[in-house]
Structures are given as structure tokens and as C-alpha cells.
Amino acid sequence: MEITQFLLNAQSIDGFVRNLAEENLKHFEEQNFPTFLVSLAGELANDAKPVDSRRLAGLILKNALDAKEQNRKVEQVQRWLSLESSLRAQVKGYLLQTLSSPTPDAQSTASQVIAKIASIELPPKQWPELIECLLSNVNQNQAHVRQATLETLGYLCEEVSSDVVDQDQVNKILTAVIQGMNATETNMDIRIAATRALYNALRFAEANFINDMERDFIMRVVCEATMSSDVKLRLAAMECLVSISSHYYDSLSTYMQDIFNITAKAVKEDEEAVSLQAIEFWSSICDEEIDILDAFGGEPTIQCFYFIKQALPALVPMLLETLLKQEEDQDLDDGAWNIAMAGGTCLGLVARTVGDDLVPLVMPFIEENINKLDWRQREAATYAFGSILEGPSPDKLTPIVNVALNFMLIALVQDPNNHVKDTTAWTLGRIFEFLHGPTVETPVITNENCQQILTVLLQSMKDVPNVAGKACAALYFLAQGYEDLGSASPLSPFFQDIIQALLAVSHREDAGESHLSTSSYETLNQIILCSTEETAQTIMQLVPVIMMELHQTIETQKSDKQNEMQGLLCGCLQVIIQKLGSTESTKYVFFQYTDQMMDLFLKVFSCRNATAHEEAMLAIGSMAYAVGANFTKYMQGFYPYLEMGLQNFSEYQICTITVGVVGDLCRALEEKILPYCDGIMTHLLKNLSSSQLHRSVKPPIFSCFGDIGLAIGENFEKYLMYAMPMLHSAAELSVHIPVGDDEMIEYANLLRKGILEAYSGIFQGFKNTPKIQLLIPSATNIIQFLDSLYLENVMDDLLMQTAIGVLGDLADTLGTNAGPLIKTSSSIMRFLDECLSSDDQSIKESALWAQFALTHAVSG
Secondary structure (H helix, E strand, O other): OOHHHHHHHOOOOOHHHHHHHHHHHHHHHHHOHHHHHHHHHHHHHOOOOOHHHHHHHHHHHHHOOOOOOHHHHHHHHHHHHOOOHHHHHHHHHHHHHHOOOOOHHHHHHHHHHHHHHHHHHOOOOOOOOHHHHHHHHHOOOOHHHHHHHHHHHHHHHHHOOHHHOOHHHHHHHHHHHHHHHOOOOOOHHHHHHHHHHHHHHHHHOHHHHHOHHHHHHHHHHHHHHOOOOOHHHHHHHHHHHHHHHHHOHHHOHHHHHHHHHHHHHHHHHOOHHHHHHHHHHHHHHHHHHHHHHHHHHOOOOOOOOOHHHHHHHHHHHHHHHHOOOOOOOOOOOOOOOOHHHHHHHHHHHHHHHHHHHHHHHHHHHHHHHOOOOOHHHHHHHHHHHHHOOOOOOHHHHHHHHHHHHHHHHHHHHHOOOHHHHHHHHHHHHHHHHHOOOOOOOOOOOOHHHHHHHHHHHHHHOOOOHHHHHHHHHHHHHHHHOOOOOOOOOOOHHHHHHHHHHHHHHHOOOOOOHHHHHHHHHHHHHHHHHOOOHHHHHHHHHHHHHHHHHHHHHHHOOOOHHHHHHHHHHHHHHHHHHHHHHOOHHHHHHHHHHHHHHHHHHHHHHOOOOHHHHHHHHHHHHHHHHHHHHHHHHHHHHHHHHHHHHHOOOOOHHHHHHHHHHHHHHHHHHHHHHHHHHHHHHHHHHHHHHOOOOOHHHHHHHHHHHHHHHHHHHHHHHHHHHHHHHHHHHHHHHHHOOOOOOHHHHHHHHHHHHHHHHHHHHHHHHHOOOOOHHHHHHHHHHHHHHHHHHHHHOOOOHHHHHHHHHHHHHHHHHHHHHHHHHHHOOOOHHHHHHHHHOOOOHHHHHHHHHHHHHHHHHHHO
């Protein structure tokens, strides 16, 4: 049977036919992968074949080259590159041929597959003729070929790193794309494809944006396209403007007046999708200016042009107008997005950008609309008020909030419209988040109004789910403001009522709507965290209640709702363990429940629910920390589940948490963890060697080596021959990270930190033992690693603190043995001096300790 029939059968409504076809395709792929790919590409290129079989052929081909999971993706790439070049050329020939197909589905699929292959082959320069081939296609007379080729160039620019394409090719791509966008092009489909391609090509255009003439040309063509009669073209062009705002903020001065006119017209008159992108342009400018002005505590890398400040008189009325465009039946749950929400979000970003300057421009709108009969006006006024609460100074906002607070509390209970109540509860939450707490000099919440606030919030928790959820969130922020208060809390007299109200919310029939269950438990957890000795007894009484509820979820028939509840209850118990287990006055009374709790957590592991597993594992980690060495009695029963978690590659978050729990156990049990270390280390070493495990788990595993080393001291000797080469190899790899890949740099820093924490724990564990000589070979590697980190100059503050701490641990443990090794370093002393003069107090303290240890090592 030819592949066409397999592909058609794989889409059959008959389950038996479909499954058989899928098995046949899988068998074909496994038995003869090269022929499989050629067959798929041939199917896609053949205009005589059915559209459905061609579309699926292209999709399978694309999936054979790519995967979401990083390890799988690497395997797919290697598999493709290992094929004979003649066979790859055959597949690529079919794909380029498909761009000329009159079938749009086939063209579009081929475009995507070509871009995937380009992302694999262009970096090692294995398809050098591709871009020239595509550019020659753009000059063809056939409109559908030009459109498909422009689409391909767009996908290619999305897939390929900007450093892979040289500037000459970038110029040619941009010329082709801009030519396709130009108003002189009569075919609208070509203009749309070209504009979408420009969106992806913009990140390649840095050199072109530096050139005034080229930048002017690009901006003129984009701005013209935003005024097209075709809505798809206007949308694509507006998306380009948003992209330009984030990539080339510092090149926009000349164009801002024109852009304001374009966006204002779009917001006022255009289709919703275009209006949303017009608002997004201003949100993006806010993001840029917030980042520049924050500058991460250092000097800004580019100049701030204060576009938002300059645009305020015209921008604010435009945004306020959008707040009145709510939809009567708008979805009150998460995920809803419309003009009013976009306008409010942008207004919030404007508040963060310009601070106090915004308040006098917004207050007249609020005062004018807050009492109107039309719910839209009342809701818009409330939304505007809530949106400007982050950014302006408390001094500017507090007098206004003091006047508004009572009004809003009444509105939350009495307003006849659910939208208004929903937004009012959200705004109260924002007031409590930003204008309440120990850092606010003049708090808006006093002992006098606290009771009224609580009464209203508890009453609103009985309202419809979306309002009740926002009321829970408001109570969360109210409690958070009292978290560090110590003994006397204004919430204490109402503690019992608050807890009962939150439990009642979680038991509502409609608790599954608007994330109400989650909101109620998150708030309950926050209430527990801010409890005081005065209310400890109430928390203690809550323990058997939560345990009973967890027991019921285990006993009853499983459903998604029960699974969610199980996770929330385990999470709540974790917070209770942390709170009661950390205070001497409650610790020993609380210990009466630990046996039953542990039994419940182990039963949760037997239910197949990833979220509940994560929460139960975290709770066990907290329990180990609370009960310390006494946790030994639970280890035999818990250990099989610990192993299960360490082997859970498919739900890698569970694996990560379990690795963290091993660290908790090491700190709690110290040497008593030793009987389980062979098994734990075996799993950790296997995990590090596996290509199937998500890379994010690896830094915590290295860090865990340090926890184990610190706990068992010189007993770690038998693992040195396995652990140290892995640490050394990972350290070498982590230094060679491509410049400009922010995601990889962030991951590399996590990896480096994990490696350093491993070294630190192992060295501290061997201190004052006769076996320190065993560490000297590794010390040489560590010093080379520290040298390379310092010279590469990519360390963030946390990594720098960890690195200088490791240097101190090395010198402290090895003593005089460290002296000669340190003298071989090219940069250790410069690194130490830099840390000693750091503005970060934590780095400075670690450096002083390292200096003390180094002095003793070298002078001794």
C-alpha cells in the first residue's frame, strides 16, 4: 500500500483504520527512515495527490525534524544531519518545488519545513544556496510563488539565529520583503505575506536601523501599511510597529508623532485585533522605558527619550476612552482580553513609567464616572483607579485612597452589577498590595477601619465566583501586609472567622469556577503565614480539619476536582508544618500529628496526580526540616517514593522537587542519611548521564551532591570517583556558552551555581578529616573553573557570592595544601579584590571570609 493511503487512513474517523495506519507509518519510519522522509516530501510536492494526505505528510516531516523537549530536539537534529547529503538534497528539492504548488496548504507546510531544515543546516553552512534560491523565487511573475517564498523567508527569520545570516543576505532579504510590502504591489496576499515576514526579519535589521535612509524607508513602508484598506495587512503592520518599539526604541524619536496619530486612529476606529496591537505598541514603549529607568540598579545602556511622559496629555485620554469599551457578556474568568482590559493594562504600565505625573490626569475621569447610572462608566472609573496604584508615590496616592476606600467597600457589597463588583474587589486588592505594609509610612489600613474591611471581604466571599475569588485575593494582600508584624496583628481577633469563611469558600458547589478553590487556599496559606503566637491555637485546631479533608480526597472516587483539592490540601499542610514546626511553643504539640500526616502523604503518592505529588513531596521536605533527626523513623516507608520521584523523567518538576527534598533530608538527618546514600547517589548519577531528563533538573542535582557531602562528610569518599569527573566535565561545558543567547546564559549560571554548591558542600564535609588529600586533584580544577568564570565576566551577583564562598571553603579545608595551588591562578586575587569592593553586602561578607581563609592557607 502506498504512503498516500496510509496518510489518508491515519485521518479516518474509524478508530481501527486510523490506528492501523498510524502503526504502519511508525513502522515505515523505524524500518527505513531515509526512504520515509523522501516519500513524505514527494507526497507533499505532488499536486496530483489529495490535499489531506499532503498536509499530513508535511506535518509528519516537520515533526521528524523538531521537538519541544530539548533533548528530543537534539536527537532529531543529529538524526537529520547523519543522513547522506544526496538524500537530504532530494528532500530539500521536493520542498522547494512545493513552493510553486498552486495548493496554499501544501505551500505553507513546505515553508515551515524549509525553515526547520534551515535552522539545522545554516549554522554549519550546509545549505549555502538556500537564501539566494528563495530570493530568486521572489522575482518570479507567478503571484502564488512569490507569496509562498515571502512566507518561507518569514519562517526562516523566525527559526534561524541572527548571527547565522551575513549582512549582505540580510540586506537582500529586507529589500525583497519591503518590496513585497510596498503600496505599489497590487496583490494583497503578497503584501500581507511580506509584512508578516518583516515582523520576523526585524531582529536581523540592526545595521539597517542605524542607517538613517534605510530606517526611514522601512518606517515609511510599515506606516503606510497600517493605513491599508485590508484589515489583515493593517494588523500585520501594527505588529511590526510593536516589534520595532522593543527592538529599536532608541531609533524612534523622528517617527513618534506619526505613530501616535496612526495608533490613536486605530484605537478609536479600527477592528478590535488592530486596536489591541495599537495599544500594545504603547505598552511596549512603557516596558522599554521602565527597564531603562530601572537599569537593574546600574547605569542604563541606552538613553531614555521619555516618550510616554511627552505623550501623556494625548495618550491618557485615549487610554481612558478604551476603558468604556467593555463587553456586556465578557468572560469574567482569566484568559478574557478586550480593548478595555488592554487599555487598563497599558494605563498601569504608564503609571509605573511616569509615577505621580499620571494621577492628576486620571482623577477627573474617575470623579466624573464613579457615580454614573451606566455600569460601564462606574466600572471604567474603578478600573482606572486600580490601574494607577503601582508607580505613583504613596504620598500622592494615600490621601485619595483614604477618601475612596469607604466608597469602594460600600460598592463591593451594594453595586448591582457584577462587573463593577469584580473590578472593585480587584482594586481593593491592589490598594492592599501597594499601599499597605511595614514599608508604607502612612498606611491606609488602621485598627479602626480593619474590621469594616474584613466584614466586607468575608461577605463578598459569598458572592458569585469571580467576585468571591477577587475578594479572597484582596484578603491575601491584606494579610501579607501584616506578615512581618511579629506579635500584635489587627487580624488576630477575626482569625477564627477568616479561616471558617475561607474553608466555606473551598466547599462551595461552584468552587471550581474562576479558580475559586485555588484562591481560597492561597489566601488561607497566607493567613497561616501571618499568624502570631496569639492565634497559634487556632492554627493547631485547623490541622485535623485539613487532614480529614485530605483523607476524604484519598478515599473518594478520583476526579479532576478531587485531584486539584488534594494538591491544595497538601500545600496547606506544608505551610502549617513550616509555621508550627518553626516555633518552640508550638513545635512539640504539633509533633503529635506528624505520624498521621506522613501516612496521608504516602497515600497521596499512590494516587496518579502530578500536582498532588509535588505538593506532598514539598510538605515532606518541610516536615523533615521541622522534626530533624527524628525523621529517621519515616525513611523506610518514604524511601521507595523518594526513588520513584528521582526516576520521574516525564514529570520532571516532580524530579526537581524530589532532588530538593533529598537536600532537606540531608540537613535534617545529617549522618543518619548514610544508609540511603548509595541508592540516592546511583539515581542522581544516572539522571546526570541521561539525555532524556529535562536539563533544568541538572543544576539542583549538582547542588544536591553538596548537601550529601556536607551531611556525610568523609563517607562521601566512595562517590568522589564518580561525582568529581562529572562536576569537572559540567564545569568545562558551562564555560563555553554562546554569547547573546540570554536563555542559555541564564541556564549556564544556574548550572555553574549548582556545580559550585556541590564543591562547597563536599569540601566542607571533608574539613578536619584525614582524607582531605583526596580533594587536592579537584582543587586544581576548581581554581581553573573560578579563573574562567572571572575572565568570562558573565557572573551575576548570586553566582559571584557562591564562587567567592567556594574559594574560601577550598582554602579553609585544604589549609596549607591550598597555598601552592592558589599561586598558580592567573586571576584569583583580582577576583577577591573585586568582591571585597562590591556594593553587595553579601558578596563583601563572603569575600572577607575567603580573604581570611586564603591568608592562612598562603602564609601557613
